[in-house]
Amino acid sequence: xxxxxxxxFKSTYAEDQQIFPIRQDRIAIAALLxxxxxxxxxxxxxxxxxxxxxxxxxxxLAALGLNILTGYAGQLSLGTAAFMAVxxxxxxxxxxxxxxxGVIPSFILAGxxxxxxxxxxxxxxxxxxxxxxxxxxxxxQFFVLWxxxxxxxxxxxxxxxxxxxxxxxxxxFAFDTPVRKYLLTLGIVAAMAxxxxxxxxSETGRAFMAVRDMDVxxxxxxxxxxxxxxxxxxxxxxxxxxxxxxxxxxYLGTVEPEAFTLDLSFRILxxxxxxxVGSILGSFMGAAFITLLPIFLSVLFGAISHxxxxxxxxxxxxxxxxxxxxxMIIFFLIVEPHGLARLWQIAKEKLRLWPFPH
Amino acid sequence: MNVAFFFEVLIGGLxxxxxxSLVALGFVLIxxxxxxxxxxxxxxxxxAALTFVSLLERGVNFWVALAITLAAMVVLGIxxxxxxxxxxxxxxxxxxxxxxxxxxFVLEGLSQLMWGSQPHGLDLGIKDVPMEGLAQATGIFVxxxxxxxxxxxxxxxxxxxxxxxxxxxxxALRAVADDHQAAQAVGIPLKHIWAIVWxxxxxxxxxxxxxxxxxxxxxxxxTFIALKALPVLILGGFESVPGAILGGLIIGAAEKLAEVYxxxxxxxxxxxxxxxxxxxxxxxxxxxxxxxxKIIDRV
Numbered sequence: 001x002x003x004x005x006x007x008x009f010k011s012t013y014a015e016d017q018q019i020f021p022i023r024q025d026r027i028a029i030a031a032l033l034x035x036x037x038x039x040x041x042x043x044x045x046x047x048x049x050x051x052x053x054x055x056x057x058x059x060x061l062a063a064l065g066l067n068i069l070t071g072y073a074g075q076l077s078l079g080t081a082a083f084m085a086v087x088x089x090x091x092x093x094x095x096x097x098x099x100x101x102g103v104i105p106s107f108i109l110a111g112x113x114x115x116x117x118x119x120x121x122x123x124x125x126x127x128x129x130x131x132x133x134x135x136x137x138x139x140x141q142f143f144v145l146w147x148x149x150x151x152x153x154x155x156x157x158x159x160x161x162x163x164x165x166x167x168x169x170x171x172x173f174a175f176d177t178p179v180r181k182y183l184l185t186l187g188i189v190a191a192m193a194x195x196x197x198x199x200x201x202s203e204t205g206r207a208f209m210a211v212r213d214m215d216v217x218x219x220x221x222x223x224x225x226x227x228x229x230x231x232x233x234x235x236x237x238x239x240x241x242x243x244x245x246x247x248x249x250x251y252l253g254t255v256e257p258e259a260f261t262l263d264l265s266f267r268i269l270x271x272x273x274x275x276x277v278g279s280i281l282g283s284f285m286g287a288a289f290i291t292l293l294p295i296f297l298s299v300l301f302g303a304i305s306h307x308x309x310x311x312x313x314x315x316x317x318x319x320x321x322x323x324x325x326x327x328m329i330i331f332f333l334i335v336e337p338h339g340l341a342r343l344w345q346i347a348k349e350k351l352r353l354w355p356f357p358h
Numbered sequence: 359m360n361v362a363f364f365f366e367v368l369i370g371g372l373x374x375x376x377x378x379s380l381v382a383l384g385f386v387l388i389x390x391x392x393x394x395x396x397x398x399x400x401x402x403x404x405x406a407a408l409t410f411v412s413l414l415e416r417g418v419n420f421w422v423a424l425a426i427t428l429a430a431m432v433v434l435g436i437x438x439x440x441x442x443x444x445x446x447x448x449x450x451x452x453x454x455x456x457x458x459x460x461x462x463f464v465l466e467g468l469s470q471l472m473w474g475s476q477p478h479g480l481d482l483g484i485k486d487v488p489m490e491g492l493a494q495a496t497g498i499f500v501x502x503x504x505x506x507x508x509x510x511x512x513x514x515x516x517x518x519x520x521x522x523x524x525x526x527x528x529x530a531l532r533a534v535a536d537d538h539q540a541a542q543a544v545g546i547p548l549k550h551i552w553a554i555v556w557x558x559x560x561x562x563x564x565x566x567x568x569x570x571x572x573x574x575x576x577x578x579x580x581t582f583i584a585l586k587a588l589p590v591l592i593l594g595g596f597e598s599v600p601g602a603i604l605g606g607l608i609i610g611a612a613e614k615l616a617e618v619y620x621x622x623x624x625x626x627x628x629x630x631x632x633x634x635x636x637x638x639x640x641x642x643x644x645x646x647x648x649x650x651x652k653i654i655d656r657v
Contacts, residue, residue: 076452124638128645131395136641137437137593139634146631273456306564319471326463336447
């Protein structure tokens with residue numbers, strides 16, 4: 001009844017090509033943005049802002065980056081955490097060594113460095129495919145971490161390998177409280193998500209999808225394979241790099257190379273798969289799911305032990321959490337292999353007909 | 359350069375490569391038969407070793423413990439096939455891959471929940487000491503345990519080859535590996551075959567778990583040997599048993615040699631990525647690995 005495009009006529013090409021062609025979608029997105037930028041900072045407490053919402057946004061950005069590569073361009077990658085590490089440590093070095101540059105340009109340069117690394121490790125994708133490529137990207141994961149740990153320049157010769165992110169000051173305004181950090185993260189993530197959404201609707205995005213669906217056919221119709229695949233790696237790594245920089249600057253504060261292990265790569269891949277492969281919205285949904293699930297589980301266990309009076313040991317709880325986490329992932333893959341974004345799509349189609357089924 | 363030392367490093371590398379092959383074999387078996395890239399193989403190795411060692415510590419006889427663990431692995435394999443993979447038939451490979459990563463979490467949690475997470479030692483009765491006769495004759499030190507492990511791996515591969523070549527089930531397995539649909543068309547029950555493959559992979563995981571457990575102790579880090587097996591896998595080709603063996607030998611030898619001769623130059627610690635880089639360079643020349651099936655694209 002409420003969600004229906006009947007009566008909304010498009011009389012120009014521009015109207016036909018807009019991002020959200022249905023008026024209700026535009027209203028919903030605007031409401032969401034207002035809620036995220038205005039309402040959330042007013043009502044959320046420090047814990048929610050700094051421990052849940054900020055990492056959720058950062059992981060969304062990383063998942064978005066991986067989704068561009070895996071979901072849109074069809075290249076499986078297990079090196080996401082390495083690209084994030086490059087972003088985090090290069091941002092640190094740019095801010096440290098070129099303070100006159102400013103934080104945002106440093107983040108962008110760090111993203112570009114990650115993109116360069118992405119291109120180098122994306123080169124094998126021109127020859128190899130599928131799981132062979134996935135394992136090959138593991139080379140990137142291990143090599144980059146090793147290099148950051150071994151080469152003192154990256155960590156400014158910090159003996160423990162831990163770096164402390166500098167204060168984020170943009171045009172004299174310090175982003176030092178959880179609310180401000182949240183807003184900075186939100187601003188960057190929103191802008192980059194918009195960019196990604198538009199990019200994937202453009203010629204570039206369509207080329208990615210053609211390569212994903214069948215690369216030989218894509219080549220036959222004149223899509224430059226090398227250019228497209230490497231561009232996908234570059235854009236994806238750029239997003240992951242910026243996410244890594246944010247991870248260091250607005251979430252963790254102090255970072256060690258061990259924060260970017262293969263586990264993180266897998267988590268982000270989970271977000272993409274559970275959220276929906278090849279969907280911008282799905283990246284956000286997947287990130288929300290994977291970030292919230294462990295918190296939800298620990299709250300649940302706390303409630304259970306409180307209610308029953310039993311006090312299970314920490315090891316038991318963490319193992320149970322591991323089992324349930326893995327089980328939920330398998331369950332979700334079985335129930336909805338196309339991810340949460342697909343569920344949302346189905347819900348929208350149902351809404352369109354509601355309450356009259358015909 | 360000392361020649362005897364070179365050979366010592368080389369042989370040590372080859373023998374540790376055999377240990378990688380043991381793990382890689384489990385991957386190959388499952389990939390060949392069902393097209394699933396089973397990331398949970400490392401967790402299965404951990405599960406098998408931990409179950410076995412915990413039974414031993416509770417005073418169970420060696421062979422009884424072995425039989426119980428084997429039965430547990432078979433049941434586990436069949437359960438995985440029924441609960442996880444059957445509902446996911448016809449899904450894209452990446453979905454199946456992610457499901458096996460979820461499975462990894464479940465297995466790791468389950469085995470530690472059942473048996474606790476403290477590390478255990480495992481003694482198979484073979485000492486990790488150099489072969490004395492060989493050391494005296496040539497001055498090359500080769501670990502007795504490594505030779506034993508290589509022998510076990512050889513027996514395992516030979517018996518798998520015989521099983522695949524000469525038994526009815528083995529023939530069916532090969533048929534399924536070649537072509538699912540054609541195999542089904544001639545009346546081979548796919549579901550049973552997949553259950554058998556997972557059970558066999560469980561058995562291989564048990565053997566690998568015993569070897570690795572005896573060498574490094576049974577502890578959580580055992581799950582990471584899956585990561586050691588992956589470069590072996592892409593080097594040898596996902597579908598090839600001989601590839602897994604040869605790939606293991608190449609990776610093992612190259613890794614050890616690089617660690618000794620190249621490592622000091624760049625600051626050491628290169629074993630975490632060197633195998634991947636070798637495999638990567640190799641793949642640039644042969645994209646399907648040594649013995650993998652040639653990838654033919656048709657539009």
